[in-house]
Amino acid sequence: MSSRRIFARPARFAAIAPYVWMALFFLVPFAFVLKISLSQTAIAQPPYEPVFDLTAGWEALKAAFAALSIDNFKLLGSDDIYVFAYVRSLTVAVTATALLLLIGYPIAYGMARLPKRWQAVAMVLVIVPFWTSFLIRIYAWINILQHDGLLNQILLALHLVSQPVVWLSTDTAMYIGIVYSYLPFMILPLYATLAKMEPALEEAASDLGAPPWQVFWLVTFPLSLPGVGAGVLLCFIPIVGEFVIPDLLAGSNSLMIGQTLWLEFFTNKDWPVASAAAIVLLVVLLVPLLLYERLQKRQLEQGR
Amino acid sequence: MAEELPGTNLAADAAAGEAYPAAGQPLLRIEGVAKTFGTFRAVDGVSLDIKAGEFFALLGPSGCGKTTLLRMLAGFEAPDEGRILLGGKDIAQALPHERPINMMFQNYALFPHLSVRDNIAFGLKRAGMARADIATRVGEMVALVKLDGLEKRKPDQLSGGQRQRVALARALARRPQLLLLDEPLAALDKKLRESTQGELMELQRRLGMTFIIVTHDQEEAMTMASRIGVMKSGKLAQIAPPRELYEAPRSRWIAEFVGDINLFDGESRLRDGHRLVIGTRDAGTLVVAEPREPVGAGRFAVAIRPEKVKLSRRGPVSEAGRETAINRLDGVIADICYLGGTTTYKVKLDTGGMLQASVANSARTDVDAYSLNQNVVAWFTPDDCVVLPS
Numbered sequence: 001m002s003s004r005r006i007f008a009r010p011a012r013f014a015a016i017a018p019y020v021w022m023a024l025f026f027l028v029p030f031a032f033v034l035k036i037s038l039s040q041t042a043i044a045q046p047p048y049e050p051v052f053d054l055t056a057g058w059e060a061l062k063a064a065f066a067a068l069s070i071d072n073f074k075l076l077g078s079d080d081i082y083v084f085a086y087v088r089s090l091t092v093a094v095t096a097t098a099l100l101l102l103i104g105y106p107i108a109y110g111m112a113r114l115p116k117r118w119q120a121v122a123m124v125l126v127i128v129p130f131w132t133s134f135l136i137r138i139y140a141w142i143n144i145l146q147h148d149g150l151l152n153q154i155l156l157a158l159h160l161v162s163q164p165v166v167w168l169s170t171d172t173a174m175y176i177g178i179v180y181s182y183l184p185f186m187i188l189p190l191y192a193t194l195a196k197m198e199p200a201l202e203e204a205a206s207d208l209g210a211p212p213w214q215v216f217w218l219v220t221f222p223l224s225l226p227g228v229g230a231g232v233l234l235c236f237i238p239i240v241g242e243f244v245i246p247d248l249l250a251g252s253n254s255l256m257i258g259q260t261l262w263l264e265f266f267t268n269k270d271w272p273v274a275s276a277a278a279i280v281l282l283v284v285l286l287v288p289l290l291l292y293e294r295l296q297k298r299q300l301e302q303g304r
Numbered sequence: 305m306a307e308e309l310p311g312t313n314l315a316a317d318a319a320a321g322e323a324y325p326a327a328g329q330p331l332l333r334i335e336g337v338a339k340t341f342g343t344f345r346a347v348d349g350v351s352l353d354i355k356a357g358e359f360f361a362l363l364g365p366s367g368c369g370k371t372t373l374l375r376m377l378a379g380f381e382a383p384d385e386g387r388i389l390l391g392g393k394d395i396a397q398a399l400p401h402e403r404p405i406n407m408m409f410q411n412y413a414l415f416p417h418l419s420v421r422d423n424i425a426f427g428l429k430r431a432g433m434a435r436a437d438i439a440t441r442v443g444e445m446v447a448l449v450k451l452d453g454l455e456k457r458k459p460d461q462l463s464g465g466q467r468q469r470v471a472l473a474r475a476l477a478r479r480p481q482l483l484l485l486d487e488p489l490a491a492l493d494k495k496l497r498e499s500t501q502g503e504l505m506e507l508q509r510r511l512g513m514t515f516i517i518v519t520h521d522q523e524e525a526m527t528m529a530s531r532i533g534v535m536k537s538g539k540l541a542q543i544a545p546p547r548e549l550y551e552a553p554r555s556r557w558i559a560e561f562v563g564d565i566n567l568f569d570g571e572s573r574l575r576d577g578h579r580l581v582i583g584t585r586d587a588g589t590l591v592v593a594e595p596r597e598p599v600g601a602g603r604f605a606v607a608i609r610p611e612k613v614k615l616s617r618r619g620p621v622s623e624a625g626r627e628t629a630i631n632r633l634d635g636v637i638a639d640i641c642y643l644g645g646t647t648t649y650k651v652k653l654d655t656g657g658m659l660q661a662s663v664a665n666s667a668r669t670d671v672d673a674y675s676l677n678q679n680v681v682a683w684f685t686p687d688d689c690v691v692l693p694s
Contacts, residue, residue: 200413203380206400207407208427209478218426222417 030282037275038068048272072276082260082277086284089257092171092246093239096178100235101228103179104186108227109220111187112194119195126184126191138177138248145173145249174250178239186231193227194220229292237285257281329392331356331514332377332482337386337396338538339372346372348538349386354482354516359508361529362518365561369538374484374518378407390481401430406480410487412471414459420446420470421455427478445473448507465496472504476511485517489524501527522562526550534558550609552596556692559607564648566613566659568606569694579686582606586657591630592689603694610648610662612688615680632683633659637674649674651682 039048050064076082111122129137144150145167152164167173201223205215243258255263257277264274330353339347347369354360362370375381377388379400388396395403406427414423424445428438446452449469459467468488475483488504489497505528508515519525525532526546533543542554553559556567570584578594582604590606638658639650644665651659659682666672674680 198411198413200409200411201415203378203400204407204409204413204415204474205426207378207380207405208474209401209430210426211399211401214430219415223415 033275033278035068036271037072037279038070039272040067040069040071041270041272046271047269072272073280075273076276076280081255082257085255085257085260085277086280088254089240089242089281090284092174092178092242092256093236096175096182096239097232097236099175099179100182100186101232104183104190104231105228107183108187108190108194111191112197123191126187130184134181135244137181138245141173141177141180142168142248145176168249169251171250174246177245177249178242181245182235182239185234189230189234190224190227193224193230197223229296233289233292236288240285241281330354331358331391332516333387333389334373334377335387335389337373337376337383337388339369339376339381339383345538347376347383350535350538350540351386352533352540352543354514356481356514357512359505359515359528359530360517361525361532362516362535363522363525363532363562364520364535366520368535370518370520370535371486373535374407374486374516377482377516378405378484379403404478404480405482405484406475406478407484407486408471408475408488410490412459412467412491414467414470414474416459419456419458420451420462423459423470424473424477426474431478441477445477448476449473464491464493465500468492468500472507476507476513480513482514482516485515487519488517490519490521497524504528526562534561536561552690553607553692556605556607556694559690559692564610564660564662566608566610567692568657569603570606571603580604580691582691584657586655587633587653587659588655590689591686592691593686595691605692605694607690607692608684608688610660611646611664613659613661613682613684615649615651615661615663615674615682617674617678617680630683630686631689632681634679634681635659637676637678637680640674640676647673649680651680653682 035052036048039050041047042049050067052064053060107126111119111126114122142149146152147164147166147168149167151167152161155161155165156163197220201219202215205219206212210218240256241258242256243262246256247259247262261274261277261281264270264277332352332354334350334352334354337347337350338345350369350373362373364370372381376383376396379395379398379402383396386396387394390403390405415426418426421442424442425438428441433441442455446455449472451466451469451473454462454466459470462470468491472488475485485504489500492500501524504515517525517528526549529546531543531545532549534541534549536557542549542558544552549558549562553562559565559567568584568587568590570582570590573581573583573589575581575594576591580592580594582590582592584590584606587606592606633651633653633655635651635653637649638652641648641650642665646662646664649661649663651661653659661682663672
């Protein structure tokens with residue numbers, strides 16, 4: 001009994017720590033953003049009104065609340081620019097995540113089948129690009145992809161093309177950049193599930209008459225689905241809000257929502273609309289998460 | 305021939321399998337098979353014939369190569385040398401899914417994402433069986449291993465014993481010509497293991513199938529198998545039925561590995577008809593029956609199983625006869641180990657050695673029991689001794 005009491009206090013603290021963290025660094029900022037999204041732009045400091053002034057008294061506070069409106073959200077729905085930006089963000093994220101899965105899965109699978117000591121080496125090789133700053137790596141890609149860059153030089157030298165190909169400021173360049181940057185986030189969760197899978201399961205499948213491709217589709221892949229789900233979420237969500245890679249590598253004719261946010265905040269100084277766009281983005285991102293969770297719960301219930 | 309099972313025709317199917325060998329031919333012939341991992345020779349020139357309908361056990365300590373040999377039969381490892389003939393056809397290089405052999409895995413390797421029914425049906429679907437036939441066959445298998453009502457459960461909702469049954473049903477469902485069992489009972493507790501041993505034997509007999517089981521548990525091998533192959537360092541040390549393995553081990557190592565045994569090193573002194581007289585350091589002069597294959601002079605070990613040693617307070621009395629008195633050793637009880645059905649006494653011999661004697665507790669009371677430091681006489685007949693090369 002006494003030993004339990006000794007451990008009870010730190011344990012209870014550890015249990016509430018994540019909630020404190022969430023409240024401080026997610027809920028409070030979220031409340032700020034939500035409040036700004038319901039405000040109007042103003043040529044002032046800060047650039048929106050109303051401003052809550054707790055020293056001005058109860059009546060002023062009531063007036064400030066009354067001044068809040070959902071006009072910004074209506075604007076987002078009525079202006080094509082925002083709708084297109086959301087659609088483009090989701091399209092890019094879906095395409096890039098699919099590419100990441102197609103490229104990352106074989107790599108993770110190969111890693112998990114390596115001898116144990118080589119697995120550690122492979123793991124380091126996957127992580128080692130993080131040692132270099134993200135921006136420098138994207139600028140390196142600009143170098144490789146530019147008119148007289150490495151890629152065009154190689155293509156010309158191999159006589160695969162007769163004149164330099166335009167890579168920069170295309171969607172291709174953007175996808176190269178995104179896939180390159182996010183690949184470790186796809187590989188690592190996939191590798192983790194594949195590496196802990198019992199090898200006897202694949203042997204059992206082949207013993208029961210399944211040729212290698214069936215072993216993969218009927219046993220390996222279904223059992224790696226938790227890793228697939230984790231990798232997809234880890235890539236999809238940040239890619240939807242990606243700003244740097246499309247800004248540096250893609251053309252400027254169609255913007256992703258991250259770029260639109262930047263424009264509203266810094267060029268147009270329209271904080272309320274930018275905040276509303278951010279809130280909508282959050283809701284859009286929550287939908288796949290909730291679907292994923294519902295799916296997992298249903299799978300668990302089916303097992304009962 | 306196996307009797308007809310109600311609701312199944314497994315036995316008939318197994319006997320009618322196309323690749324079955326002609327009468328008198330072994331079902332499986334292993335010829336000089338070897339496998340090396342790096343510099344470690346896991347299996348070192350094993351040759352073995354297994355007849356259809358046999359229950360064969362590969363017995364050995366861990367690392368002796370028995371599992372590697374089994375994995376080569378299943379196709380998970382390819383032998384570096386030698387041939388594996390199944391019904392006369394060399395399958396040594398065939399892939400696992402191409403072999404009419406199924407395996408029951410040590411930790412069952414049940415597919416965790418599939419229900420009991422889908423686990424059992426997995427192999428049948430791969431064989432391209434019609435839906436209705438699969439349903440029938442799965443029903444038969446479920447009834448056979450007594451899993452009725454659990455068809456929709458996932459493996460993690462089953463007990464250890466139930467999982468073991470699913471694994472067995474899954475491996476039997478395709479009616480393989482040969483079923484491999486890799487330590488099939490190792491994960492079960494003792495009571496369940498014993499009852500499952502009986503069920504496996506019963507099943508094998510009824511289905512008339514050929515089973516090869518790998519185990520490190522000599523009792524398990526002795527209970528179930530009709531023949532046992534003892535493996536040591538990648539080689540088959542002896543292939544024999546259980547009784548022969550126990551009563552006539554071919555080497556000192558086998559004698560010690562299979563069951564308990566007293567061993568006395570010595571030198572042959574003289575030959576007297578069918579008897580050898582061997583002078584031992586620890587147990588004086590012992591008279592033993594000459595082994596079937598005559599041995600020359602030289603150094604030997606005399607081996608005697610503890611249950612063949614008789615104990616008494618005053619030595620062999622008249623009804624035991626003169627014969628039994630030939631090997632008579634005096635000593636004092638040094639250790640007592642009560643095991644319920646039997647008691648094992650360690651006797652410190654006056655000649656210096658230690659002798660283990662296992663005595664059946666045929667009475668409920670301890671009137672026949674010996675106490676510590678009691679003087680006793682131990683004796684055994686020449687025929688109960690085994691002479692082994694030292």
